[in-house]
Amino acid sequence: MRVSFKTFGCRLNQAESALYQGLFQSNGIDVVPFGEECEICVIHSCSVTGRAESECLRIARRLKHSAPQMLVVLSGCAVESAAESRLQKLGVDLIVDRAHKNDLVQIALSRLAKPYIEPDGKCVPSFSTHRALLKIQDGCDFYCTYCIIPYNRGAPVSRNFQGCLDEARAFIDAGFREIVVTGCNIGCYRDQGRTLPDLLEALAALPGLGRLRCGSIEPGTVELRIAELIAAHPTLTPFLHLPLQHCDDRILNRMHRRYTVAEMRDILEKILDLVPRIALGSDIITGFPSEDDQAFSNTLDFIQEYPFSNLHVFPYSERSGTAAADFPERIPHNVRRERARELIRIGSRKRREYAAGWIGNRVETVVEKFDRQGGACGWSAEYLACRVADVPPAQREQMTGRELQFVPEKLDGDTLLGSFNTQLQ
Ligand code: SF4
Known part of the structure; x- marks a missing residue:
């Protein structure tokens, strides 16, 4: 028997699909590339924008239509955000919601009358790259006004500290040299008083690990101790992705972000003091409601000032179900896109400049x-x-x-x- 996956969206989704794949494999089922003949296909969906959600649902419907004998499973965020009536019209065989996501493989196998064998504790998620994704938490309750994730993924839940270390050890034993720590809002990680820096420190000390990469961290939750760990542990990569989203206090406030530009400046200065050649990444939204020329120019200035080498820029798109979708003072779409283009140009130039600084260096x-x-x-x-x-x-x-x-x-x-x-x- 064979299973294939179509995974949309973020690293968290990729980590979850990898876990499902590992469980299918430990039940004797081969994982084949999406598009190849198989008996089960899992569409692990994303709904970060309305467009992403529609694309996932379209593919699920088309797949079931073209291969009626295949067991088509729909999981992920679109299951939480799409209307029930819309989901029912897709005709897929199984819709696995958040409450049942941990049992997805078992549910799919039971639908095919196949017994499910619990892994013996050594089940390793199956990744298509040489980087293993370690999911340390799920969920977020920050309720940024543009974001649907808290509605789809629920409140933050952290994994057990020792469980994370055990899984990382299993990755290393399986031959992975690089591990990426991921989650919905990893700065919220808590387990019996231990926080993200504690976990990173313990992971970085694992023998046999070549590289440990910290995934995207909410700027308001980033602790200086993480930069101190990066400075002290060669295993921890000198890269921090801080999704600022904007660099104007009025807009940050409307976005319900939990930091000010001055606070960001302060933490960035300290990080750069500790790790001068650190690579910085960020996500920026252009054209959020009421973003005037001054607010956009404040964002441009801030981005130009700091050595961001990995910039992801998105024109704002209304996500129904979020507070900002009803905000007045909408910015015309062409302005959103033009501002995004300008930032993308700046981001590309800064990336090349940063990369050029490594010529001639190890x-x-x-x-x-x-x-x-x-x-x-x-x-x-x-x-x-x-x-x-x-x-x-x-x-x-x-x-x-x-x-x-x-x-x-x-x-x-x-x-x-x-x-x-x-x-x-
Ligand atoms: S911190 Fe804000 S943007 Fe990030 S997942 Fe939570 S609500 Fe969404």
Whole structure:
């Protein structure tokens, strides 16, 4: 028997799909790429925007229509946010809501009259890259006015501290060198008085781990101790993604964000003091209701001032069911898009500038794959794309999924290019 997955949206969804895949595999079911013939297909959906939700539902409906004999399972955020009547019209076989998500595999197998075998504790999620995603918590109750996630995922729930460490150890035993800590709002992680920095410190100390990456952290929850840990532990990658969303206090307030621009400035200065070459990422929304020229220009200035090398920019889109969807003073769509384009241009330039600063310096990439010309492709600890040419064919297999140090000689776009002949051993 075979199962395939179509996973939409964030890393949390990817982590959940990987867990389901591991459970299917431990029940003797092969995981095949989406689109190949199979008996079960799971659509793990996203509803961060109305458009994403519609796309997930469209694919689920089309799939069931084109393969009526297949067991089509719909799970994820769209199940929570789409109207019941809309879901029923899709014709899929199973709709697994939040309350039953932990039992998805068992429910799917029982529908096919197959017994479910509980894993023996060594079930490892199945990932398609050489990075393992460690889900440490789910849910959020910050209720930012543009965001549907708290309605879909519920209040924050943290996983047991020891359980996280055990799963990370299982990843390492399975051969993963890099682990990414992920969740809905990981700064809210709490387990018996232990918080995210405690968990990162314990994970970073695990023997055999090459890299530990901290996923996106809400700016209002980021603790300086995380930067201190990055400075102290070579395993923790010097990369922090802080989804600021905006850099104007009036708009931040309307978004119901829990920080001010001055507070962000203060934490960024301290982080940069501790880790001067840290790579910074952020998400920015343009054209939020009542964003005037001054508010946008404040955002531009702030982004220009700090070394953001990984900027994700989104024109605001109303999400029905959220408070901001009913806010007055809407910004025309063309203005939202034009402002986004301007920030994207700035973000691309800053990324290239940041990457150029690594030319001639030692860089480490984890090799994800080899391209057709035999170049080793991967990501640096700072989340820069890397390509190392001239790797001898005999060494390629053993290098896949491993760290490779090299000295970049130039850039192609924002990809660091180097040669195996100049690598550092
Ligand atoms: S912190 Fe805000 S943007 Fe992030 S998941 Fe929670 S409500 Fe959404």
